[in-house]
Amino acid sequence: MNLVTTIIIITATLSVILAIVSFWLPQMSPDYEKLSPYECGFDPLGSARLPFSLRFFLVAILFLLFDLEIALLLPLPWGDQLSSPLITFLWASTVLVLLTLGLIYEWLQGGLEWAE
Amino acid sequence: MLSVLFTHLINPLAFIVPILLAVAFLTLLERKVLGYMQHRKGPNIVGPYGLLQPIADGVKLFIKEPVRPSTSSPVLFLLAPILALTLALTLWAPMPLPYPVIDLNLGILFILALSSLAVYSILGSGWASNSKYALIGALRAVAQTISYEVSLGLILLSTIIFAGGFTLQVFNVAQESVWLIIPAWPLAAMWYVSTLAETNRAPFDLTEGESELVSGFNVEYAGGPFALFFLAEYANILLMNTLSVTLFLGASHIPAFPELTAINLMTKAALLSVVFLWVRASYPRFPYDQLMHLIWKSFLPLTLALVIWHLSLPIAFAGLPPHL
Numbered sequence: 001m002n003l004v005t006t007i008i009i010i011t012a013t014l015s016v017i018l019a020i021v022s023f024w025l026p027q028m029s030p031d032y033e034k035l036s037p038y039e040c041g042f043d044p045l046g047s048a049r050l051p052f053s054l055r056f057f058l059v060a061i062l063f064l065l066f067d068l069e070i071a072l073l074l075p076l077p078w079g080d081q082l083s084s085p086l087i088t089f090l091w092a093s094t095v096l097v098l099l100t101l102g103l104i105y106e107w108l109q110g111g112l113e114w115a116e
Numbered sequence: 117m118l119s120v121l122f123t124h125l126i127n128p129l130a131f132i133v134p135i136l137l138a139v140a141f142l143t144l145l146e147r148k149v150l151g152y153m154q155h156r157k158g159p160n161i162v163g164p165y166g167l168l169q170p171i172a173d174g175v176k177l178f179i180k181e182p183v184r185p186s187t188s189s190p191v192l193f194l195l196a197p198i199l200a201l202t203l204a205l206t207l208w209a210p211m212p213l214p215y216p217v218i219d220l221n222l223g224i225l226f227i228l229a230l231s232s233l234a235v236y237s238i239l240g241s242g243w244a245s246n247s248k249y250a251l252i253g254a255l256r257a258v259a260q261t262i263s264y265e266v267s268l269g270l271i272l273l274s275t276i277i278f279a280g281g282f283t284l285q286v287f288n289v290a291q292e293s294v295w296l297i298i299p300a301w302p303l304a305a306m307w308y309v310s311t312l313a314e315t316n317r318a319p320f321d322l323t324e325g326e327s328e329l330v331s332g333f334n335v336e337y338a339g340g341p342f343a344l345f346f347l348a349e350y351a352n353i354l355l356m357n358t359l360s361v362t363l364f365l366g367a368s369h370i371p372a373f374p375e376l377t378a379i380n381l382m383t384k385a386a387l388l389s390v391v392f393l394w395v396r397a398s399y400p401r402f403p404y405d406q407l408m409h410l411i412w413k414s415f416l417p418l419t420l421a422l423v424i425w426h427l428s429l430p431i432a433f434a435g436l437p438p439h440l
Contacts, residue, residue, distance in 0.1 A: 003218050004209070006124045011205040014132065015198040015344060022340015026181045050251060056259050062412070063262040070269040074225070076277050076427065081439045085431045092427055100420055112412045114405040 058111060069099045127217050132205055139350040140170035146393050153397040177346075180339035189244040196240035197337065197344035203234050204351035211358055212284045214369045214377040222282040224272060227359065228265075231314070234352070235261050241337070241345070256404060257316060257323035263411045264313040270419035271307045274426040275300060275363055280437025284362055288377075290437065291366030303422060304364045306415055308388075311356040313407070315349065318396035320407060357388040 072095050079088035106112060144159065144166060151158030159166035184190065207230050210216045210223040220226050235258055242254020276282060278300065279290035290296065297304045313320040337345060358381065361367070367380040402410070430436045 001124070003124060004220075007128045007209045007218060008202070008206055010125075010128045011132065012198070012202045014205070015201040018201070018344060019194060019198050019340060022178050022182050022343070026179045026339060050248060053255075056255050059259045059263060059408070063266055066266040066416070067269065070266070070273060073273055073423070076273070077281055077437075078439075080277065080427075080431070080436050085436065089427055089431055093424060096420060096424055100417075103416065103420075107413070112409075114408065 055114070062106070062111075065099070065102070069095060128209070131208055131217055135205065135208055135351055135354070136347065138354060139347050140174060142350050142354065142389065143173065143346075144170050145390070146396075149390060149393045150397050153394070174343065177343040178340055182339035182341055183337075189246070192240045192244035194341065196237045196244060197341040197348070199240070200234060200237035200348035201344045201351075203230050203237070204348040204355070206230060207352075207355050210284065211355070212288060212362065213358075213381060214285070214288060214367070214374050216284065220283065223284040224276060224282045228269060228272060231268075231352070232262075232265055234348075235265075237345075237348070245337075253323050260316070260320065260323065260404075260407060261314060263408060264310045267306060267310045267411055267415040267419055268314060270416075270423055271303050271310065272363075274303055274419070274423050277423075277426050278430070278437065280439070285369075286437075287362055287366050288369045292368055295365050297364040300364070300426075302418070304360075306419065307364070308360060310411075310415065311360060312392065312395065313411070315352050315356055317353065317392055319399040319402050321396075322401055322404060322407075353392060354385065354389060357392065358382075358385040360388055361385045 073092060076088065076092060079085070079092070082088055147169070148158035148166065159169040162169040162172050184193065207227055209218045210220050210226050212223075216223065238254050238257045238261065242250045242252075242257070245251070275287075275296060278296065279286050287296070312318075316323050361381055361384040365384050367377045367384070369377045
């Protein structure tokens with residue numbers, strides 16, 4: 001079997017065994033106070049499913065864009081070995097410059113402002 | 117048959133068990149180092165110089181009752197710490213010390229991808245805990261982690277273009293004459309700070325901000341599952357430091373004495389880990405908006421520029437790395 005798969009299975013099995021041991025080993029005596037969510041000793045006020053702040057979503061979208069840019073730039077070590085690395089450089093710069101222009105626009109429009 | 121047993125069972129265990137031991141003693145080291153930096157001694161009662169403290173901690177955590185809050189989603193609640201530890205241990209497999217357990221062509225990509233998956237365990241634990249504090253802590257931790265992953269990826273890209281390949285052994289070869297930190301020191305500095313932020317370590321630890329969110333996304337965890345998160349976090353710290361050493365402070369590889377390379381690498385990784393602890397003792401916590409400002413407005417433009425720098429200069433000066 002594939003070695004990577006084997007290692008993932010071994011580490012996952014070890015983690016599951018540790019989790020199981022932690023539930024079988026101690027004495028369990030559940031009572032109401034222990035089972036309720038922690039809120040400094042008070043009963044929880046309101047639901048725990050809060051409305052989602054838009055800034056987190058914006059950060060996630062920014063991450064998505066720049067991660068895709070990284071994915072586009074990943075073939076560069078092989079691209080540099082082509083017959084004309086200059087063409088590679090020009091295309092890579094195009095990608096980078098386009099995304100940098102996007103970053104500049106976002107910055108000027110305040111999208112990065114307290115991106116929290 | 118025997119060789120399969122060795123490569124598939126004994127080799128993985130041979131790196132997992134020492135890592136778990138290292139993580140246990142890293143917790144002791146942290147407490148001692150933090151203690152001495154704060155003019156007090158760390159734990160020194162449990163064993164000689166406190167050496168049995170990690171064992172006592174481990175035993176305590178596993179005999180403590182694991183709380184399972186009544187309103188949480190049980191499957192996700194249990195799956196998140198298991199995922200965290202699984203990823204933290206699997207990430208060590210492609211590390212060249214100096215021969216990796218799994219020899220991947222795209223070792224660095226594997227490491228980057230798996231460390232990105234760790235975000236899911238934070239998100240899962242925050243959501244499944246069904247507690248406002250946990251959710252807020254998890255959202256902040258996730259936003260912080262994914263932001264610094266962008267900087268991590270771009271810095272890795274620059275060093276990969278410089279060294280010539282995605283395998284980690286390439287870095288050993290590329291650094292035979294000089295450490296990569298000498299030409300690429302701005303990258304190394306940003307990489308180190310980004311790894312601090314990525315592992316949620318002080319001064320970027322407001323997601324575990326003890327005074328603010330009472331342990332953030334793992335507030336509802338106790339006992340065994342908390343131990344799993346803890347182990348995963350410290351294993352990630354050790355891994356990031358080993359990766360920093362491999363990338364920037366490479367150890368020259370002498371085929372006749374691979375153990376020498378391993379000792380060299382690990383000594384440097386241990387020193388970098390102690391610097392992590394030193395930083396924890398020295399700097400106040402970053403407010404969240406400054407943390408985000410740092411990544412999106414300082415690191416990102418600089419790393420984008422440095423990618424173009426590292427792309428253009430090797431071409432201009434005919435210094436492209438050899439194709440491997």
